[in-house]
Structures are given as C-alpha cells and as structure tokens.
Amino acid sequence: MIKLVIGFVLIFSLSACASGLKTEKSDNSKTGSQVNVFDIENASFYDDTETFKYYWGANFKTDQLFNTKLNCRITALNNQGKEILTVQGLHNVVNDGVTVPYDKYGWRGGMPITTKDKFKAIDSFDVSCTKAFNQ
Numbered sequence: 001m002i003k004l005v006i007g008f009v010l011i012f013s014l015s016a017c018a019s020g021l022k023t024e025k026s027d028n029s030k031t032g033s034q035v036n037v038f039d040i041e042n043a044s045f046y047d048d049t050e051t052f053k054y055y056w057g058a059n060f061k062t063d064q065l066f067n068t069k070l071n072c073r074i075t076a077l078n079n080q081g082k083e084i085l086t087v088q089g090l091h092n093v094v095n096d097g098v099t100v101p102y103d104k105y106g107w108r109g110g111m112p113i114t115t116k117d118k119f120k121a122i123d124s125f126d127v128s129c130t131k132a133f134n135q
Helices: 002-018 116-121
Strands: 037-042 058-062 069-077 083-093 099-101 124-131
Touching: 037 124, 058 069, 058 099, 058 124, 069 099, 083 116
Parallel strands: none
Antiparallel strands: 037 058, 069 083, 069 124, 083 099
C-alpha cells in the first residue's frame, strides 16, 4: 500500500511540475457552480507487486484556485462511449489546478478497484466538478 501512495504522489507531483499551461481562473464562487475540467489522463493501473488488483481513475486539472474544494464525478467510458465505471467524491485543488481526492477514495483509501475486464475496457473518461461548498 505504501508503494500505491508513493506512486499516487509521484503522478500528481509530475503532473504539477510538467505543467506550463496558463489558465484564467473562473469566478464560480457559489456552491454547486460547474467548473472547467481539462487535461484528463488515465491513471488506472494494475498492482503486480502487493495487492494484485486493478485500480482505476483519472488525473485532471481545473481552473480553480489552490485549496478549492470540489465535488467531482469521474466516469470511465468504453470505446463506444458507454459508461462502465463511475465514482463521485470530494477533491481538493493543489498546484496549477491539479486535483487530488480527499475522501474515502483519496489518500486514506486509495483508488477504486475494478475487475480485469472493466479495467481493460476503459477507453476514456468523462469528468465533471462543481464547487463543494462556499469558500
């Protein structure tokens, strides 16, 4: 599990460091306001050293300021655009708009687990986020 957490931190660190993208910050100050999501990347992986399980999820950025709390829905789609997996939870914006989960699917619980068939069927992601509460 330590390797999983270290890998997760490394992925987010590399995403934050590699970003040279400048974005305008949207002024969505109300709870439930939709925010812009971009740079969606597949973060799914198979752990062949400790748990031997298939983890799935996506890394993505938003146009929100540091420490903004978001409620995000991440949906994995197959190559026909059909939903195969969905998770919803709270995320926190860190450096350069990179988001990290901080609820039961976050640092304490790891990424959601799926079957080999669903894991292999993931083709793309649909990610939507809203402001979690007034800040």
